[in-house]
Amino acid sequence: MRPPAPPTPMATTRIPPYSATTRKSTQERACATPPQSVGTRAFENAYRSPVPSAGMTELAGTVLAGDAFEPTRGRVVIDDGRIDAVEEDTHVDSEDIILPAFVNAHTHLGDSIAKEAAVGLSLDDAVAPPNSLKHRRLAAADDDDLVAAMRHTLTFMHQTGTVACLDFRESGRPGTEALRAAADTVDVTPFIFGSGDPDVLDIADGYGASGANDNDFADERAACTRRDAPFAIHAGEPDATDIHPALDLEPDLLVHMVHAEDTHLTRVADQSVPIAVCPRANTVLDVGDAPIPALLDHTTVALGTDNVMLNPPSMFREMATTAKRFDVSATDVLRMATTAGAEIAGLDCGVIEPGRRAALVVLDGDSHNLRNAVDPVQAVVRRATGLDVKRVLT
Structure with missing residues (x-):
């Protein structure tokens, strides 16, 4: 808690946008704006936020302002759903903390139907296609039950501060349709990386590949190029053997990179490929820890929560794990949970x-x-936990 303000006349100052002040590598500065290769148009088209209510709103307290998240006593002025001003005012009497909403950079919402079913299983037995426990449960799931399970998960995500997620949706066209139905009544926007036949891109926002050792995915990559849709792929989760083949596909997003080595990081930087990391899922599946500090020195890195069957999709838990287990500043971790995911997806x-x-x-x-x-x-x-959340604005 901050000490009481001294009894001086109140002064109000409008604060300009901030610039990042932590990591100074050339690669990070190059990622200050979303890479065009990510498929910005497609991401923006997918961000179907609810229509904001008209009128002016003020939120007072400690504002984590700008891309440096500078703690600022004052208020955020909102006009018709957009930030009109960030005003410094040391005399506000609210103890609220105001921060950007979270963007979860990697989820598998489909296995919401089988929470904790994979306890004690290996990566292959738990989630690997095509015959793992997850895929057997998905194949056997009733459509209505699947939609309801994903809707419950999306509701939990909203309650804990998430407004968008980048989801790898299994089961081809029916899987994408099910997630669209689940999200229809929840204020969380999923960017859906579809699977299966490339024609899933008729209804999905991009294509999500399981890994370059499972298939060559050349047709799927070509389909994404033709449609100006992003192509994302898991890489370096069980070992490093699929990282170079994944990079050969010129992906718009890599997921995991647990076993990334210097030669891979050089290519990542040269190709300007952002990475989503999922520390808790890596721990549960016992595949190792991603070299997050090194990844941050080479590209944009965002946080994801991965499979719902393994962990709840709480960005608070993911941030706490990352901050306490890796040599990464709290500011970097918060950026990974907010700004980075938004930049990757081209969200405003x-x-x-x-x-x-x-x-x-x-x-x-x-x-x-x-x-x-x-x-x-x-x-x-x-x-912080979800119990500390007073309000989520979308």
């Missing part, structure tokens, strides 16, 4: 600055959990 959120969409999370800084926290960024990343 992830940063609190004028002109941006007001996709925000308001935490109760006076909750039993957060009261007396001396560093709001550390508190958000390492301590």
